[in-house]
Amino acid sequence: MSSPKTLYDKIVDEHRILSFDESSEAGERLLLYIDRTVLNEYTSPQAFSGLRAAGRTPWRPAASLGVVDHVNSTNPDPGAGALDDGARRQIEYLSENGRDFGIEIFDLFDPRQGIEHVVMPELGMVLPGMVIAAGDSHSTTYGAFGVVGFGIGTSDIEHLLATQTLVYRRLKTMRVAVDGRLAPGVTAKDLIMEVIRRIGADGAAGHAVEFAGTAIEALGVEARMTICNMAVECGARVALMAPDDKVIDYIAGCPRAPSAELLAQARTEWSSLRSDSGARFDKEIALDAGEVPPMVSWGTSPDQSLAITQSVPDPEDIPAARRADAVRALAYMGLAPNTPLQDIAIDRAFIGSCTNARLSDLRDAAEILKGRKVAPGVRAMISPGSSNVRRAAEAEGIDRIFIDAGFEWRRSGCSLCLAMNDDSLAPGERCASSTNRNFEGRQGIGGRTHLMSPAMVAAAAVTGKLVDVRSLAAAGAL
C-alpha cells in the first residue's frame, strides 16, 4: 500500500510525462501534461506571434478556446461602446490566430462570449481531475471542480500551445479546513476574504491550497468558484476542492458535458479525487465558518480588510513591519484612522468579474435591491459574468430588479474589475466592488476600491455608503 496522497499530488502524478529531478528539495521538476487552456485577447497575442516567428503550430488546437473579455466595452448598446485602436487590434488578432491555427474563438458578439473563467465552467469544459493552465491569474477558479488550475504568463502560453505541456515545479501543499456554517448574510466571498486577511497576501505563496470541511461541502458550485478564484490573492498558485455530486450534477447540465454514458464512467474515477485520509500537508489552518462576518477591504492589498462592523485601522496598532504600507494605503484610499467603516460614503457600485458575477451572485444582489433604489449621487453598474448569465438572469426577470433600482444593466466582460476598457473610476472616486483586487489604480488611476460580496455591494449602492448587509435584509430574507 502506497503512502496517503493529497488530491493535488494525485492530479499532478496523473499528468507527469517525465521527471527532471524527482528528489529535489525545492519540489520535483517535471514535464506536466495540460488538458486545456483558455486564451484571452491581451495575454495571448505575443504567444501566437512567437509561434509564427518560429514556424510552430499548436500541438492540439482542440484543447484551446479563445474568448474576448478584458478589453471590450460592456456598454449595453453594442454599437456605442468605445474601443481604442489597441483593443480593436487585439480582438482582430485573436480571431486571426483562431482562423490560422484552428482554435475556436468566441468573438465580441458571439452569444457564448463572457469572462473566460465564467465561460469555461458553464460550457462544461472544466472536468474533475484536469490540469488547466491559462494566461490569467484567476485560473485558480477551476479548483472548484477538483482541477489543478493556475495562471501562466505569455511565454508559458506559447510553450503550452506548442507542446501541450509545461515545465513544472511541484508545489507544497496547504489545507484550509472550514467547518461550521456561514451565518445568514455571509457568503463565500466573505469567507475567502477572511482567509486572506488571516494569512496575508503571501500566506499561501508556493502552495497548492485545498479547501475542505463541512462549510465547503455545504456551498454550491458557484460559491466554491468564488473561493478558489480569489485564493490567488493570498498567493496560492493552485486552489482545490474535492469534487462531489454537486459538481457532477453541475457538469451534467452543461452544453458540452460528456454523454451520460461517459459521465457514468468518469464518475467512478472522479470519486477517487480526494486527499487520502492521513495525507500530509506542508501547512494547515482551520477556521469556523460561523465566525466569519461580512467583510470589506479598507486598503490597497486584498489582505487589508476587516469585518464591516469595525473601523479603519490605526497604523499605530499595526505591527511595525506593515505600518508604512498601511499609512501609504490609507493615504491612497483617503481614509482617516478609526473611522467606522459604515461611515464611508461611496460614489460608485460595481457587481461583476470572474469572482462574483455568476447567476447566484446576481440573485443574491437582487434580493437586496428588490423594491429599493440606488442612493442619489451613486452610479451603479452590473456586468454579468457571461452573455449566457445575462440571458439567464433576464429570463428570471432579475434584469428588471437591477434596472428598476437604478443599476446599469451592462453586457459581459472584465469591465470595471481592471478597467482595461471604457469602464473605469475617475481619480478619487470610491467604489463598492464585488471584484478581487483593490490595488492602487486597479479600477482607474486614483480610483479607490472596496472589495465585498455582491449583496454587500447592493446594500452599499442603496444606502450610498459601506453598510452591513444584515441591517438591510428583512427578517428571514437572508
Next chain:
Amino acid sequence: MERFLRVTGPVAAMPGANIDTDVIMPKAYLKGIDRSGLSIGLFHDLRFDEAGTARGDFILNRPDMAGTRFLLVGPNFGCGSSREHAVWGMLQYGIRGIIGSSYGAIFADNAANNGLLLLSLPVEEVAALAAVLEDGAGQMAIDLEAQRIEVNGHAADFDIDPAVRRALMLGLDRIGETMTHAESIRAFEKAYLARKPWLIAGQE
C-alpha cells in the same frame, strides 16, 4: 533572451510589501500585440503624474538612479495579475535583477522565462543589504556563476534554483528543449486520452 552572467550597476530600494503587477505595468500599456514599447510603462503611475511630469520623489526619477540595473524590494513583489508585460517592461527599462524575500509565483516564472534574475533571500539578508544602501541607493554586482552578490562593499553568497540559474546563464530556447521530448509527450497523450475518453468526447 539575454544571458545573465555577471551584471553590475546601480540598485534602487523599493521596500513596500505586495507591489503588484498592476502597479509595475499599468493597464494603459497592455494594448499591444507585440512586446515592444513597455519601458515607458514601467511603474508609470508612480513615475509620472497625471500631466505626464516626472515625480521627483520617486526613486527611479532621481538623477543618481540613471541606468538602474537592480531593485531591492519588499515581500511578495510582483503579486497579482499574470501580465508578462511587467517583466518585459523591467528588461526594456534596463533592470536585470531583483532582490527580495518573496515574489508572486507567476511573475517569478515570467522572469525566469525572460532572463530577469530574481533572488529570493531570507528577510534578514534583504534587510542587511538594505542597511548598507545610502538613501535607498548603491552600486551592486551580481555574479550568477559564483552565486555572489556585492553592494557598497558588503558581499554575500546566495542560493538559486539550479534549473533557473542554468537557463539564465545559457539563454535557452525552452520550447526547443521540450520538443526534444516530443515522442514521450505523444506516447503519454495517447495512453492518457485513451484511458479517459470523456476528456475529448465530441471535441476532436
